[in-house]
Structures are given as C-alpha cells and as structure tokens.
Amino acid sequence: MKIDLAKIRNDYTLNGLQRADLSQNPLDQFQKWFSEVLSAEITEANAMVLSTSVNHRPSGRIVLLKGLDAYGFVFFTNYLSQKGTAIAHNPLVSLTFFWKELERQVRIEGKVEKLSESDSDEYFHSRPRGSQLGAWVSHQSEVIDSREVLDRKLVEIEKRFEGQPIPRPSHWGGYRLLPDYAEFWQGRPSRLHDRFAYELDKNGNWSISRLSP
Incomplete structure (x- = not known):
C-alpha cells in the first residue's frame, strides 16, 4: 500500500507564545511548561x-528525564552504553521534548556532567527491584546471541542478590545537562509558529530572542 506522506498534516491552533509569557530563566520556563504537561496527563x-x-x-x-534543578536536567543510564561512551567522548549533547497534545516542543543544548556517586546511589535505590536487577543484567548496547542470554543472566x-539489597553497579549512574541554549516552540496556524531562543553569555546571563519559524 502506497502512503502519501505529503498529505499527512495538522494545523496548530491551541495557543500562542509571546515574549511577555516567558520567564527570564529557561529552567523556570521549562518547569512552567512541564507543570502544564503534567496537568494535561x-x-x-x-x-x-x-x-x-x-x-x-x-x-x-529516547530517554526519561528524572530530575530538574536549578542547574539542569538529570537522567540516568549505563555509562558503558553507546550514549555513555559518546558522552565520554563529547559531553556536548542536546535534549528534545515534544508534547503533541499541547502543540509544544522544547530543545535544550549544553554540556553534560556526571552526578555524584551519592546522588546516583540515592536514585538507584529508589527504583523498583526489577529495574535494579536489570541494570546488572544488561551490558547495554553490546551484541547478544538471543533473548535467552538476558533470561539466564537475570x-x-x-540468586546472587536474593534476600539482600541490590547495590548500584559502578557502570550505572546519572548525568546532568547544564544548558547554555534552550528553545521553546509553540505551534501556530499556517506554520507560522512562535519560537523563542535562550542563550547564555559568558557572564552567566540569559538573553531571549524571537526566531522566525
């Protein structure tokens, strides 16, 4: 069956975004939008x-955001995975969020740093036991012969940790992205979307610019 992708389109009509709507700090603006996302379930x-x-x-x-503080965006993964290896090679990364129900997109760029071991421990021990076991079972991104490899390892x-707490493996932990660029996009009719970019200067101050869609 031939699919005509050119005919797949949707007009965006829910909201607009003005400079006056924005917080001066992109982390505050993200928190504001994310609260609205959560309210929308x-x-x-x-x-x-x-x-x-x-x-x-x-x-x-796709990864999951697991923390947001005054410094940046927190996520967790296997340090030896493809993404962990890439971050070790080049800590400059980007994050993209898309919430189609609100016709919004957010892009974040910046440098990643590892969380402290204590912070990684705290989050690891808050996870369900099955997820803790999974961090030990999976050598993420490595080639395996079959699903049975994972089942046997599990x-x-x-058995190894039966009846006892599961320690955090040394190859698993958290990262924080420290943003120096952020962009907030609100869909508008006729593809004339509202876009605002935050840029961090060398003195630690944020400037805000409206971008052409």
Whole structure:
C-alpha cells in the first residue's frame, strides 16, 4: 500500500507564545511548561530525545528525564552504553521534548556532567527491584546471541542478590545537562509558529530572542 506522506498534516491552533509569557530563566520556563504537561496527563511526559555525537556522526534515542534543578536536567543510564561512551567522548549533547497534545516542543543544548556517586546511589535505590536487577543484567548496547542470554543472566543475578539489597553497579549512574541554549516552540496556524531562543553569555546571563519559524 502506497502512503502519501505529503498529505499527512495538522494545523496548530491551541495557543500562542509571546515574549511577555516567558520567564527570564529557561529552567523556570521549562518547569512552567512541564507543570502544564503534567496537568494535561500526557503519557510519558518526561520522555525526551537525547542526541549525542562522536566524530561528527549524530545519534539519538529516547530517554526519561528524572530530575530538574536549578542547574539542569538529570537522567540516568549505563555509562558503558553507546550514549555513555559518546558522552565520554563529547559531553556536548542536546535534549528534545515534544508534547503533541499541547502543540509544544522544547530543545535544550549544553554540556553534560556526571552526578555524584551519592546522588546516583540515592536514585538507584529508589527504583523498583526489577529495574535494579536489570541494570546488572544488561551490558547495554553490546551484541547478544538471543533473548535467552538476558533470561539466564537475570536468574543468576536474582540468586546472587536474593534476600539482600541490590547495590548500584559502578557502570550505572546519572548525568546532568547544564544548558547554555534552550528553545521553546509553540505551534501556530499556517506554520507560522512562535519560537523563542535562550542563550547564555559568558557572564552567566540569559538573553531571549524571537526566531522566525
């Protein structure tokens, strides 16, 4: 069946975005929008595309935002995974959020740093036990022969930690993205969307510019 992709289109009519609507700090603005996303009960509201680059070759995948503070955006993963290896090579990354129900997109760019071991420990021990076991079972991004490899490994790890707390593996932990650029996009009719960009200067101050859609 031939699909005519050119005919797939949707006009955006829910809202507009004005300079007066924006907080001076993009982290505050993100918190404001994210609160509205949560109120709208959007599924997987914290899902984001994490984009990395090694030797000018970009790579993206969906990860989950697990923290937001005055410094940046927090997520967790296997340090030895493809994305962990990419971050070690080049800590400049981007995040993209898209909430179609509100016709909004947010792009964040900046440098990633590792969380402290204590912060990673705290989050790891807050996870369901099954997720803790999974962090030990999966050598993320490595080639495996079959699903049975994971199933056998899970049985081994369950026996190893039976009846006791599961420690955080040293290859698993958190990152924080420290933003130096952020863009907020609100869909508008006729593809004349509202776009505002935040840029951080060398003195730590944010400037805000309206961008052509």
